[in-house]
Amino acid sequence: MKAAVFLDRDGVLTRLVPDPISGQYESPLTLEQVTLLPGAAAAVRRLRDVGYVVVGISNQPAAVKGVVKLGELERIQARVLELLGGESAAPDAFRLCFHHPEGSVPLLTLECDCRKPAPGMLLEAAEELEIDLGASWMVGDTDGDVLAGAAAGCRTLLIDNPGSAHKRAGFAHADAGVPDLATAVEIIVDMDKR
Template sequence: MDLSNVAVFMDRDGTVSKEIGYVNHPHRYELLPRTGLAIKKLNQSGIKAILATNQAGVARGYFKEEMIGQVHNKLEDLLEAEGAYLDAIYYCHHHPRVGEGKFKKECNCRKPEPGMLLQGKEEFGIDLERSYMIGDKISDVEVAHRVGAKGILVLTGYGIGDYQNAQDDWKVEPDYVAEDLFDAVEWILMDLEARED
């Protein structure tokens, strides 16, 4: 089964790493348990592992854009130590209502807008209808469905609260609700096998 044009897009905070609010220093950044194992499984399967994260802390003035790069360097180092890697990292530093200058704007990249997933399609020839988005907010599921992908809600980060308290307000339903990123990846691999049969 050729999975080279399949991607798993992942939210960052609360999905790949601990949700601690705005990460304004690399020392505050920590992976969630089993994240390295989950991404390594994707690497071994040939599926593209892509980070897609809203980082409006820049627009809000909480930190400079360079901080995002520093945090992502730490993320890549932590994954490398576990034998895993990301194929791409996309982030949106805009906010439609807050901030100044170029950071305050309506954009196509802030989830649930699909810009980051479309960027993956453009850069890697991704078949979005065979692909997935994993996140701890229902907006991550929403962005997946906008491009024909499957959306998975993890119960880490904001996910457990969203699942238990906000379901009545959801505009979309997750294709799967996972304990964590590793559980989500295991389900994806089974789902892909079932779809290919």
């Protein structure tokens, strides 16, 4: 059994983008908006170098909400993987949930087991990749990330990204709060003595 670090995508690996209507920072919705956060690729490389399986875990409900086409979300994800791969930081696996219980696209509108805070994506990845969840970590920038990680039996770290403060109401208690992914990786490597 291997130890994994599960990583949320937007606000952890990629920059959040201000929504033109609400002004709140959200996931990128066009290819041009996809940029990696400084230090993100190096952090993924370090995790892989010390032996963790790295798995991206992301909710992407913009298509089911009718904001963009599903194909655009798939192109955006491909760009994220291309940017990480270009820096030798491709995760071992990546799982996305495109569902939402209150959507406008019938096929994707459902109460699923994978949308965080549910732990479904972590549980499925653990099964497929033979991951010991108790030896693993979830790193995210929202309460939903922490709740999903805890529900899966992982230790959790919460990144204090200023843009996603509206998604942190303090309902979830992470093992520690950190300013960025690089700091999260320092804590993980230190705690596990890797």
